Amino acid sequence: MRTQSRRAPRTLFAVAAIGTLITPLAACSGAGGSGSSDGDAINVLMVNNPQMVELQKLTADHFTKDTGIEVNFTVLPENDVRDKISQDFANQAGQYDVATLSNYEIPIYAKNGWLHSLDSYVEGDTAFDQDDVLTPMTQALTAEDGKLYGEPFYGESSFLMYRKDVFEKAGLTMPEKPTWNQVADLAAKVDAAESGMKGICLRGLPGWGEVMAPLTTVVNTFGGTWFDENWQARLDSKEFKEATQFYVDLVREHGESGAAQAGYAECLNNMTQGKTAMWYDATAGAGSLEAKDSPVKGKIGYVPAPVEKTDSSGWLYTWAWGIQKASGNAENAWKFISWASGKEYEKLVGEQIGWSNVPAGKRASTYDIPEYRSEAAAFADVTRDAIAGAKPEDPGVQPRPAPGIQFVGIPEFTDLGTKVSQEISSAIAGRQSVDSALKKAQSLAEAVGKKYEGS
Numbered sequence: 001m002r003t004q005s006r007r008a009p010r011t012l013f014a015v016a017a018i019g020t021l022i023t024p025l026a027a028c029s030g031a032g033g034s035g036s037s038d039g040d041a042i043n044v045l046m047v048n049n050p051q052m053v054e055l056q057k058l059t060a061d062h063f064t065k066d067t068g069i070e071v072n073f074t075v076l077p078e079n080d081v082r083d084k085i086s087q088d089f090a091n092q093a094g095q096y097d098v099a100t101l102s103n104y105e106i107p108i109y110a111k112n113g114w115l116h117s118l119d120s121y122v123e124g125d126t127a128f129d130q131d132d133v134l135t136p137m138t139q140a141l142t143a144e145d146g147k148l149y150g151e152p153f154y155g156e157s158s159f160l161m162y163r164k165d166v167f168e169k170a171g172l173t174m175p176e177k178p179t180w181n182q183v184a185d186l187a188a189k190v191d192a193a194e195s196g197m198k199g200i201c202l203r204g205l206p207g208w209g210e211v212m213a214p215l216t217t218v219v220n221t222f223g224g225t226w227f228d229e230n231w232q233a234r235l236d237s238k239e240f241k242e243a244t245q246f247y248v249d250l251v252r253e254h255g256e257s258g259a260a261q262a263g264y265a266e267c268l269n270n271m272t273q274g275k276t277a278m279w280y281d282a283t284a285g286a287g288s289l290e291a292k293d294s295p296v297k298g299k300i301g302y303v304p305a306p307v308e309k310t311d312s313s314g315w316l317y318t319w320a321w322g323i324q325k326a327s328g329n330a331e332n333a334w335k336f337i338s339w340a341s342g343k344e345y346e347k348l349v350g351e352q353i354g355w356s357n358v359p360a361g362k363r364a365s366t367y368d369i370p371e372y373r374s375e376a377a378a379f380a381d382v383t384r385d386a387i388a389g390a391k392p393e394d395p396g397v398q399p400r401p402a403p404g405i406q407f408v409g410i411p412e413f414t415d416l417g418t419k420v421s422q423e424i425s426s427a428i429a430g431r432q433s434v435d436s437a438l439k440k441a442q443s444l445a446e447a448v449g450k451k452y453e454g455s
Contacts, residue, residue, distance in 0.1 A: 041070040042329050042336060045085055046100040047319060048075045049264075050288050051154055051359045054349065055340060062348060063339045069332045078263070079207045082414070089114045094326035097333040101322040102209075103140035104404065106150040108411050109322065110143035116323040117147040121334040128338050132363050136387055137318055150320035151341040155361030156284040157305070157314035157386030158217060158406075159379075162186075163277045164301040166193050180218060180246065180306040183278065187254040190277040199254030201276040202247065204428040205263035208417025211424055213315060213406040214280055217305060219243040220396040221313040226408050226445060229399040231452040233445035235420070235438050245434045248427050260429035272296055280306065282317065283361065283386055286379035290356040297356075302379045304386060309397055315406040316390035318362065350375075361387055401452065412448045419444050 046052045052075065059071050074096070076084060085099045089109060101109065109115050122130045130138065130148075134155060141150035160183065162174055167186075170193055175182055187199030203211045219225070224239035234240055251259045256270050268285050270276045272294055279285070289300050305314035321337040323330055339345055346358045346366055355375035360366045360383065367373065367384055395405040403409040407417065423437035 040068050040332060041072060042097040042327075042332050043072045043074070043095060044098045044336065045074045045076070045081060045088070045096040047078050047081045049078075049284070049319065050268075051284070051357070052100065052319070054353055054357060055153075055359075058348060058352065063336065067332075067335055067339075069335060071336060077265075078209055082209070086414070089322075089324055092324065092326035094324060094328065096324060097327040097329045098321055098323055098336060100153065100319045101150060102320065103137075103150075103316065103318050104407050104409065104413070106141050106320060106322055107143045107409065110145070110147070110149040114325055115149045116325055116327070116330050116333075117149060118151060118323070118334070118337075119148050121338070122148065125334070125338055128342055129365075132343070132365050134362055134364060134387060136316060136390060137320075137362050140316060140318060140392070141320055150318075150322045151337050152318040152320045152362035153341055154284055154359035155316075155318040155387055156282045157316055157361075157383065157390050158214065158281060159283050159305050159314060159382055159386050160303050161271065161279045161281070161285065161289065162301050162303070163190075163274075163296070163299055165299050166190055166197070166277050167301075169193070174301060174303055177304055178306045180221070180308055183280070183306045184246070184250050184254075187250060187278060191254045193277055194274065196275055198256050198270075198276045200250065200278040200280070201256045201262065201267035201270050202251040202259070202280060203263050203267060204251055204255070204259035204425055205261055205266070206418065206421045206425040207263065208407065208414055208421055210263040210421065211428075212417045212421045213317075215244065215247050215424065216406045217313045217315055217395075218247050220405065221306070221308045221310045222246070223309045223397050225396050225398055225400060227401055227449055229401050231401050231449040231455075233442055233449045235445050236442040241434065241438055244424065244427075244438060248424070248434050251428055252430070260425045271300075283314075283379065283383040284359075286383065287356050287358065287360070287376070290376065290378060292354045292356075298378075300378065302382045304382065304389075310395070312386075312389045312391065313395075314386040314390055316387065316392050317406065346372075410448070410452070412451070416444055416448050 056073050064070055088095050137152045137155045142148050170190055191199035203214050205211055219240055222239050222243035224237055224243050225234050228234055256262050267279050267281055268288055271279045290297050307313050323333045327333055343365055349358050350371055355372045358372055392403045392405050407413055420441040423440050426432050427434050427437040
């Protein structure tokens with residue numbers, strides 16, 4: 001394993017984040033609240049992933065009933081929720097007490113003083129059992145100052161999902177550890193294996209957390225990188241171009257229709273409805289595919305993220321809870337987090353909704369629950385191994401100047417990644433060539449890299 005330099009990323013957070021994490025400000029009234037919560041109520045802003053929607057349904061009858069704390073939810077799509085969180089937290093407007101933040105944002109927000117440290121709450125809440133939280137998750141949510149600023153709701157890596165029945169009928173075998181070139185070959189062979197079925201689903205929707213997440217893992221394993229260790233932008237390198245061309249060609253030739261507007265939710269829907277034979281994406285998707293009412297339950301196989309030049313390529317990600325520093329309800333906010341990320345909540349989901357729906361990937365004890373192991377047998381171990389094998393400090397073949405697998409751990413990446421994603425999505429839509437897209441992307445990355453050169 002190469003040792004990476006981390007000289008620069010954390011040094012400019014306080015200054016750079018102000019200009020790059022905030023979109024132009026609008027009035028701070030939103031879909032879920034009318035200002036700072038008061039009394040026993042808290043306002044929670046979260047992404048609309050299936051596990052979060054289930055949480056919303058369970059809260060009143062369980063958390064509120066037990067604690068008397070009312071929870072006002074604002075639930076938005078990923079790109080929208082990121083914008084709204086950055087506005088409220090950067091300005092310390094205090095409209096939301098708790099928000100879903102990832103392991104990308106939390107170190108940056110903590111550096112800028114936008115979050116409450118959670119250490120004192122954890123120490124005073126022995127039932128929460130921080131030691132049970134998987135080490136990669138705790139490390140990812142701990143800032144440069146050594147303090148903990150987030151608790152994972154669920155953790156994930158990425159892997160390849162495929163229809164076992166379709167492969168068997170076609171006489172095909174999925175390798176235990178596939179390469180991307182093998183995946184492309186298989187996608188061609190299972191394309192149209194059933195009526196209306198495409199070979200693979202890959203995100204094409206613009207967004208640094210949408211198309212750029214899976215694509216960057218492909219770039220890593222093809223030998224590319226956004227920046228070399230000296231902050232020289234490398235989006236016009238042979239390896240970055242090869243990976244991007246491969247991805248664009250694969251999704252255009254054998255991917256879902258309307259790929260340029262398809263993100264996680266659309267690919268999950270396509271896989272569930274039998275419209276695609278393979279899907280490379282978040283391990284969290286398996287819970288929905290194996291849910292009791294899923295038409296493809298029991299039909300899906302799971303293998304590690306495809307590779308080329310690296311031993312592994314799965315990402316490390318968590319949707320976690322962070323408490324806004326300006327919150328006047330931090331104690332109640334922690335009680336909500338302790339419940340939502342606690343062991344008992346996982347059991348509640350298992351009993352009320354289904355064990356495959358448990359927001360896993362964050363606690364070691366989850367994988368010891370007999371009911372969960374039985375229900376999630378198809379993907380539990382593959383998911384845990386993927387999380388354990390993720391290497392945010394060393395995801396490629398060369399030293400990096402900042403941590404991150406599917407992102408670059410600097411505040412400018414929200415803007416840079418989003419702008420680059422728009423160019424890539426345009427190439428997927430056939431509106432420009434990959435070379436044209438990456439030429440523009442390289443210029444954008446060079447401007448960011450210059451801010452860090454020599455630091």
